[in-house]
Amino acid sequence: MSETIAPSEALVVEETQAPQRGFAGQNVPRKEDKRLVQGEGLFVDDIKRHGMGYAHYVRSPYAHANILSIDVSKAEALGGVYGTLLGEEVAALTDPFFQISSPPGAHVKDYALAVGKVRHVGEPVAVVVAETRELARDAADLVEVSYEPLPALTDARRALDTDAPQLHDETGGNLSWSGLYSWGDVDSAFAEADRVITIGELHFDRFNSTPLECDGALVEFNRGTGQWTIHTNNQFPGFAAIMMGPAMRTGLDKLRFVTQDIGGGFGNKITSHPQLVAMCLLARKLNRPINWTEWRTDFHLTMSHGNERWFLDTQVAVKADGTLLGFRTKAVDDAGAYLRYEPLGGVIWAQVTPGCYRWQHVELEFTQVMTNKAPVSPNRGYSRMQHLWFTERVIDIVAHELELDPVEVRKLNYIKADEMPYTTPNGCVYDSGDYSRMLDVALELIGYDSLDEKRKEAASRGRLLGFGIGSTLDSGTNNFGQSRLINPELQFSGNNEVASVKLDIFGEVVVTLGTTPQGQGHETTASMVVADILGVTPDDVNVRAGHDSYWNSHAGFSGTYASQFAVTGLGAVKGAADKLADEIKRLGSVILGCSTDDLELAEGHVRMKANPEAALPLMACGAIINANNAGLPEDLDVTLNARYVYRPPFEVPDVETKYGNLTLTYAAQVHAALVEVDPETGVYDVVDYAAVDDCGSRIHPQIIEGQVMGATAHALGAATYETFAYDDDGNLLTPNFYDYHVPHAMDMPPISMGYVESPSPFTALGTKGMGEGGGAGIHAVCAALQDALKERGRPLVHDSFNPYHRVWEMLADPEASRKLVSVETR
Amino acid sequence: MEPTASKAITVEVNGTVYERDVESRRLLVHFVRDDLDLTGSHVGCDTGNCGACSMIVDGQLVKTCMLLAVQADGAKIETVEGLAAGGELTNLQQSFSDHHALQCGYCTPGMLMSATALLRENPKPSPAEIRKGLQGNICRCTGYWNIIEAVTAASGQEVASNE
Numbered sequence: 011m012s013e014t015i016a017p018s019e020a021l022v023v024e025e026t027q028a029p030q031r032g033f034a035g036q037n038v039p040r041k042e043d044k045r046l047v048q049g050e051g052l053f054v055d056d057i058k059r060h061g062m063g064y065a066h067y068v069r070s071p072y073a074h075a076n077i078l079s080i081d082v083s084k085a086e087a088l089g090g091v092y093g094t095l096l097g098e099e100v101a102a103l104t105d106p107f108f109q110i111s112s113p114p115g116a117h118v119k120d121y122a123l124a125v126g127k128v129r130h131v132g133e134p135v136a137v138v139v140a141e142t143r144e145l146a147r148d149a150a151d152l153v154e155v156s157y158e159p160l161p162a163l164t165d166a167r168r169a170l171d172t173d174a175p176q177l178h179d180e181t182g183g184n185l186s187w188s189g190l191y192s193w194g195d196v197d198s199a200f201a202e203a204d205r206v207i208t209i210g211e212l213h214f215d216r217f218n219s220t221p222l223e224c225d226g227a228l229v230e231f232n233r234g235t236g237q238w239t240i241h242t243n244n245q246f247p248g249f250a251a252i253m254m255g256p257a258m259r260t261g262l263d264k265l266r267f268v269t270q271d272i273g274g275g276f277g278n279k280i281t282s283h284p285q286l287v288a289m290c291l292l293a294r295k296l297n298r299p300i301n302w303t304e305w306r307t308d309f310h311l312t313m314s315h316g317n318e319r320w321f322l323d324t325q326v327a328v329k330a331d332g333t334l335l336g337f338r339t340k341a342v343d344d345a346g347a348y349l350r351y352e353p354l355g356g357v358i359w360a361q362v363t364p365g366c367y368r369w370q371h372v373e374l375e376f377t378q379v380m381t382n383k384a385p386v387s388p389n390r391g392y393s394r395m396q397h398l399w400f401t402e403r404v405i406d407i408v409a410h411e412l413e414l415d416p417v418e419v420r421k422l423n424y425i426k427a428d429e430m431p432y433t434t435p436n437g438c439v440y441d442s443g444d445y446s447r448m449l450d451v452a453l454e455l456i457g458y459d460s461l462d463e464k465r466k467e468a469a470s471r472g473r474l475l476g477f478g479i480g481s482t483l484d485s486g487t488n489n490f491g492q493s494r495l496i497n498p499e500l501q502f503s504g505n506n507e508v509a510s511v512k513l514d515i516f517g518e519v520v521v522t523l524g525t526t527p528q529g530q531g532h533e534t535t536a537s538m539v540v541a542d543i544l545g546v547t548p549d550d551v552n553v554r555a556g557h558d559s560y561w562n563s564h565a566g567f568s569g570t571y572a573s574q575f576a577v578t579g580l581g582a583v584k585g586a587a588d589k590l591a592d593e594i595k596r597l598g599s600v601i602l603g604c605s606t607d608d609l610e611l612a613e614g615h616v617r618m619k620a621n622p623e624a625a626l627p628l629m630a631c632g633a634i635i636n637a638n639n640a641g642l643p644e645d646l647d648v649t650l651n652a653r654y655v656y657r658p659p660f661e662v663p664d665v666e667t668k669y670g671n672l673t674l675t676y677a678a679q680v681h682a683a684l685v686e687v688d689p690e691t692g693v694y695d696v697v698d699y700a701a702v703d704d705c706g707s708r709i710h711p712q713i714i715e716g717q718v719m720g721a722t723a724h725a726l727g728a729a730t731y732e733t734f735a736y737d738d739d740g741n742l743l744t745p746n747f748y749d750y751h752v753p754h755a756m757d758m759p760p761i762s763m764g765y766v767e768s769p770s771p772f773t774a775l776g777t778k779g780m781g782e783g784g785g786a787g788i789h790a791v792c793a794a795l796q797d798a799l800k801e802r803g804r805p806l807v808h809d810s811f812n813p814y815h816r817v818w819e820m821l822a823d824p825e826a827s828r829k830l831v832s833v834e835t836r
Numbered sequence: 837m838e839p840t841a842s843k844a845i846t847v848e849v850n851g852t853v854y855e856r857d858v859e860s861r862r863l864l865v866h867f868v869r870d871d872l873d874l875t876g877s878h879v880g881c882d883t884g885n886c887g888a889c890s891m892i893v894d895g896q897l898v899k900t901c902m903l904l905a906v907q908a909d910g911a912k913i914e915t916v917e918g919l920a921a922g923g924e925l926t927n928l929q930q931s932f933s934d935h936h937a938l939q940c941g942y943c944t945p946g947m948l949m950s951a952t953a954l955l956r957e958n959p960k961p962s963p964a965e966i967r968k969g970l971q972g973n974i975c976r977c978t979g980y981w982n983i984i985e986a987v988t989a990a991s992g993q994e995v996a997s998n999e
Contacts, residue, residue, distance in 0.1 A: 043933035046941030047925065049876015049916035053942065056875035143870075144861055222880040222888060222976050223942045273878070273942030274976050306881040529940030529977050712936045716978060720939065723979030747885035747974065755967040755980040 032542035034775070037712040041533040041553065042271075051271035052555075054226040054243045059299035062228070063092040063139035065289060066146035067308065068153045070128035070135055073162035073382040073740020074175060077126055077155060080136055084152040090141040091149045093296045095288055097123040097135060103291055104257045107283070111353050112497040115186035115378075118178050120348045122257075122287040128157070129177050129347035130382050131740055132311025137288055139296055143303075162382040162740035166344035167320060169379035177347060177380050186345050186378045187353035187496060191360060191668055193435035194371030196327075199336030203327035203836060207408050210830040214396040215811035216318035216344070217732040218389040219724050220752055221528070223273020224304035225282045225313060231293040238290045239266045244282050245275040245526045246569035247559060249351075253283040258290060265290075270556035275528035276724070277388030277571055278314035281350035310745045315734050316389035317355045318344040319396040326404055327371070332412060332419040336371030337404060341397075343378040346385040353378045355386070357495045358393035361485040361672045362784075363436045365401035366445045367423040370435055382740040388571065390724055391484075395785035398482045399810050402789035406478070406796060407806060411833050416479060416793065417453070421446050424481075431771065437669040438485075440676045441706075441778070442768040445481060448680040448702045452479070455700035455762040456682040464684065474687040475697075476798025479680065480725075480789030484705070486573030486779020487674035489660040498665045505658050505674075506565040507578035511540055511586040512651040513594065515636040517614075517629025519544060521553040521586075522561045524568035525579045530781060531713045532575060536583045538709060539775070543587040544594070545611035546628070565655055573779030576709065577675055578656050581774045585654030593648040597635065598626050600646060659772070675770050675778035677705035681722065681786035683759075685794040689802060692818025696726060696759040696791065704766040707776030714780065715763055721783025722761065727753045729791035733811050799824070806831050845909035849874065850918030858905045864898075865889040867905035868915065876916040876945045880974065887973035890946035891915050897953035899972070916945035919952065928952060928990040935995075937986035939977035947973045951987045960991050 045051050068080075082094045106119040119125070124135045136153055140146035161175040168174050169184040177184055200206060227242040244250050247267035255262045272279065285302060293300045304313070320342040327335040341359075345352040356376050363372055391398075405423070409416040425432045427444035434440065457464070461477055468475035491503030508524040521536050533555060537548035544551075554561070557568070570579075595606040598616035602609070602624055610619045617625030634642070635650045663670025684698040703718045731751040735743040744750035769776030788810050795817060796807040803824025809816060820827055842857045849872060858867050868874050868891070877900065880886035884902040891900050892914040900908075919926050928951055931937070938944040947970065954961060954969035961969060966987045967980070975983060988995045 037936075039933060040936070042941065043938060044925070046938055046944055047916075047929040047932050047948065048920050049874075049945045051876075051941050053875075053878065055869075055879070058870075058873065142859065142862075143866060144859055220976060221940070221942075222886060222974060223878065223940070224880075271941060273880075274940045276976075303879075306883065306886075529938075531939070716936045716939055716982065719979040719981050720977045724976075746883050747881045748883055752974055752976065753979075754972075754974060755970045755984065758967075758980050761979075761981055 033538040033548055034542055034709045037710060038534060038538055038548050040531050041537060042531060046271070053223055053271050053273055054228060054241055055303045057228045057241050059228065059230065062299035062301050063141065063296060064143045064146045065137050065139050065292060065300050065302040066150040067134040068136040068138065068150045068155065069311065070124065070131060070133045072128055072157050072159050073131050074160040075128050075157035076160065077124060077128060077135060078158055079156045081154040082136060084154070085138050085149040088145070088149045088152060090145045092139045092141065092298065094139070095123065095137040095292050095295065097121065097125040100288070100291065101125045104287060105259065107253050107257050109349060110493060110497060110500065111187050111349055112499065114181040114183065115349050115353055117180040118349055119180055122284045130384050131742055132308070132384065133347065137292060139292055139300060164381060164383065164736050164738055164740050166318065166342050166379050166381055169381060177382065184379045186349055186380050187356050188377045189356060189495070190375050192373045194336060196336050196338055196371045196373040199327040199371035203335055204330040205328045205412060206834040206836065207326040207328060207411055208832045209324040209407060211808065212321040212324065212400060212403055213809045214319040214399055215809060216315050216734045217728050218278050218314055218316045219276030220750065221274030221276055221278055224306060224309040225279055225285065226303040227286055227289050228299060228301050229286070229289040229293045230299045231290065233297070237264045237266060238293065239268060240286055240290070241268045242282070242286060243269060243272040243279055244286065245272060245279040245528060246571050247526060247557060248566050248568040249280060250283045250286060254287055257287060267557065267559045269526045272526060272528040275570065276390040277392055280571060281314055281387040306747065307745045310750060311742055312384050314387040314389065315346060315384045317386045317393055317396055321400050324404065326408055328408055328412065332408065332414045332422055334367055334369050334423045336369055338373040340375045341377065343376065344381050344383065344386070345378050346383045347380060348385040350385045351387040353496055354493060355393035357492045359397035360436055360668070361438060362394045362398055362483045363438065364434050365398055366425060366481045366483060366678065367401065368425055372435055383736055390721065391782045391785045394483065394485060398784050399789055402480055402482070403792060406793045407831060410796060411831060417449065420449060420479065420481060437663065437671055438673065439671050441770045441772050443676060443678045443704055444766055444768060445678055445680065448678060448704055448766050449479065449481065451764040451766065452680045452682040452700045452702045455702070455764050456684060456698055468686050474689055474798040474802070476685045476687065476794040476796070478683050478790045478793025478797055480786035480793065481680045482784025482786040482789065484573050484677040484679065484780050484782045484784045485673040486677060487577045487658050488572050489663070489672050490567065491660060491662040491670065492672045494665050495663060495668050503662045504660045505567050505578060506655050507568060507582045508563045508565045508653065508655050509579070509582035509586045510563045510651065510653040511583070511590045513590060513628060513632040515632050517627065517632045519546060519551045521551060521583065522563040523553065523579060524557065524563045524565055524582070525575055526557045526570045528570060530570065530575060530717070531710065532579060535580065535709050535713065539580050539583050540587045543584065543591050546614050550614065563653065573677065573782045575779065576777035577773045577779050578658065580709065580777060581656035582654050584774050585656055586652045589652035589654055590650060593650055593652065594628070594631050596646065597631055597648050600643060601626055674772055675706065677703070677778040677780040679703055679784050679786040681790045683787070683790035683794045685791060685798055687795065687798045687817060689821055692814045692821055694795065694814065694817060699759045700762045700764065702764040702766065704768050705780035706768060706770040706778035708767060709775065709777060717781040718763065718783065719761065721781065722787050723753055723758065725783065725785050725787025726791065728785070728811065729788045730813060804828065843906050845906055847908055847911055847913055849913045850915060860904070860906055862905045864900035864903040864905045864908050868900065874915055874917050878942055878945060880942065885974065887950060888943050888946040890949040890973065892949055892953055897950055916948055919948060928955065928987070931986040931990035935982045935986035935989060937978060937983040943973060943975040947975060947983060955991055960993060963988060
């Protein structure tokens with residue numbers, strides 16, 4: 011591993027004209043940092059209440075079992091124990107969670123605790139609440155549960171076998187959802203093909219981003235009003251609310267969600283609604299505030315695994331020169347035991363159907379099944395990452411088998427810059443981008459010109475050098491209408507986010523967001539956008555930290571997920587700030603006796619463009635409207651409290667043809683990796699790495715680069731170290747950070763960063779949502795390993811997860827993977 | 837067995853002396869967070885892997901989820917809350933902000949304590965020494981590159997910038 015780690019000079023390619031810039035585009039110091047570097051952040055477990063109880067879950071040791079009896083008497087008799095909650099109470103007090111799926115998944119009955127049966131190791135069967143964390147844990151050990159173990163289903167590929175164990179009686183099998191996606195004319199693509207490459211099986215592994223802070227909540231119940239206040243780190247309160255309200259038979263306004271600082275989310279903190287319901291029931295039952303703080307092992311056993319997916323019987327239609335015509339494949343997706351956000355993964359991938367390429371003819375049969383593993387839910391790059399890994403793997407396998415250059419195959423097939431905006435075969439519109447140019451930047455950063463010398467030099471040390479590319483998309487700002495492709499009965503479509511900007515009595519600019527940031531610096535970037543519009547500085551703008559559904563800056567899709575803040579969040583901020591600016595000008599026109607067109611906002615004043623001395627400080631504006639408003643014209647409709655709901659322009663996709671625009675923006679990533687493999691052991695190092703990103707107009711470059719680095723680190727971890735591995739009995743083998751190795755500082759390769767800036771024509775600021783990163787690093791490492799091993803029997807990299815032992819297996823028996831692929835020449 | 841057996845202990849945290857009865861099996865990090873209400877130090881793993889709970893105890897860097905509170909009886913403890921004495925950020929804290937070495941900020945207190953301990957022992961660490969010094973601290977947001985830059989800069993050494 012290299013000793014150097016510092017990023018080299020960023021290679022910058024400016025696209026188009028520079029947009030209007032003030033603070034936007036600068037690395038303004040982050041507002042969040044001052045509290046966070048002093049330990050003064052407020053994370054959920056930091057919140058204390060008088061008399062609060064600590065909750066601890068009793069969990070199933072079995073992957074699949076009937077619950078015969080639960081006896082909590084010993085636990086409840088322990089001094090300091092406040093009470094318990096059982097599945098039978100949950101079944102009486104709540105309804106099963108609403109299911110997104112059409113049948114058969116629609117029939118799954120999912121409650122806050124197991125009712126009658128457990129379906130994965132670690133599934134909660136009871137909760138104990140006690141005076142301290144330690145006592146709660148002791149008391150949980152005293153709960154006696156009697157189980158009747160059942161055979162476990164741990165291989166999704168076997169889920170539909172007639173003799174497979176059945177998880178849910180109500181669904182009549184383990185299928186949650188299936189659908190056939192077919193666009194273009196796949197038969198004609200194969201008729202036209204010179205070569206047909208068949209790939210028997212590709213596997214995308216199960217892992218997640220393991221935020222360092224686990225899930226948690228502090229829940230209070232107000233008996234007088236019947237309202238719960240849920241301090242939580244759930245990152246999508248809008249979704250939690252629509253899941254929880256109907257289940258708890260309560261109006262959504264009785265569920266007040268409050269967040270401040272969240273210790274990482276990465277999508278993994280979207281589906282904590284079952285736990286939040288349990289805590290709400292306990293807060294009411296025990297009449298005291300309840301703290302629930304997940305232990306690391308609890309998180310690994312139960313929360314938000316990423317979708318594991320197989321691609322079976324893939325066929326690729328290719329011209330002799332490497333032109334890609336189309337593909338067919340069968341995706342088998344493992345949802346785990348319950349459908350907490352699923353089967354949305356069954357459609358989310360379609361946002362990036364052709365990847366970065368001009369494939370016109372695509373057929374994908376998607377089958378999602380349930381197994382005796384932890385439920386999956388969104389994880390950075392959710393569902394697109396799996397599909398993009400597939401498309402990238404296909405590109406590199408095609409190049410490998412046809413002896414073509416992977417760089418040239420990409421350049422030949424990439425969607426071209428002058429084709430933007432580009433409509434994909436399934437009706438998605440890629441807004442802007444220049445993938446070929448990004449690749450050039452990445453090649454320069456990694457020193458592609460001297461690849462041959464690098465190979466020779468590595469060979470002289472007995473090491474195999476490999477080079478690989480990952481080119482991916484980070485589609486952002488969902489059209490929730492895509493959920494109707496899963497279930498036409500659903501009444502969701504479009505998207506929204508809210509912000510409020512007000513001018514207070516002493517001239518303080520106050521911004522309220524609907525988002526729930528987990529480190530993305532929303533306070534900072536929002537303040538920059540507002541400052542530019544109101545003619546003040548970011549320091550003058552107070553952005554409230556966190557989220558509170560009582561702030562009235564809350565919409566159905568409020569939250570921070572799916573790469574959208576720079577579009578939806580900042581779109582709302584800009585809309586609200588524009589409205590406020592307009593109101594300030596209207597007030598100014600009355601006071602200064604001129605037209606609003608004569609006015610500008612600058613240097614903390616509303617002033618006449620022609621005569622800047624004729625000016626009203628913002629403080630005076632705030633004071634006049636809020637406290638000194640006698641004599642103002644009756645028809646002056648100015649409150650200086652502007653709320654704006656950003657709503658992206660979407661149509662409902664066609665459910666029959668599964669055609670329509672599923673996301674608004676497409677940030678792109680082209681990453682390149684060099685790996686060195688020890689042929690004796692399979693141990694390898696990533697020795698050099700380049701990450702090139704294009705997320706449109708950049709509001710805060712440093713934050714963007716931070717996101718790119720973070721996504722890269724996650725991808726490198728997933729490529730080599732991180733897996734949720736199960737044994738055949740359904741025991742999780744990686745339930746903590748000993749067994750689930752996440753990269754640490756010693757594991758990181760040197761990195762070079764570059765960017766291309768292609769403003770989105772579809773967004774208010776030219777920005778694109780970003781941060782998920784598409785898993786480009788996984789693909790780059792897979793491709794580099796395949797390249798490195800080429801001279802050792804041409805093994806095929808067929809799994810997204812390649813720990814050293816798998817590389818050793820490929821070295822030791824390359825034929826095993828060669829059997830997966832065949833080429834038909836026509 | 838009586839699981840709530842407790843013991844009276846005295847600790848000095850960031851210059852303030854605390855005397856408390858503490859459950860014998862309570863971890864030091866939970867004692868500091870729950871009993872002393874110093875919530876800057878965090879818990880990320882419960883197994884000594886992540887370092888979010890790192891404090892300096894009697895001059896030694898310690899993962900305080902690996903120590904019982906009663907074992908710290910009589911100890912002098914430094915936590916993240918003690919770094920910016922008088923409200924002035926230390927060079928290291930400022931450098932973390934300048935170099936965007938934190939995103940969510942959850943690992944940051946432990947990372948700062950580890951880096952503080954490292955710089956006391958080795959005021960001019962090389963990037964490799966910094967990586968080794970911080971290998972006990974997990975960050976899931978940054979990929980560590982900016983953290984290494986921040987520590988390098990805080991030690992007064994030049995960093996290759998990606999600007």
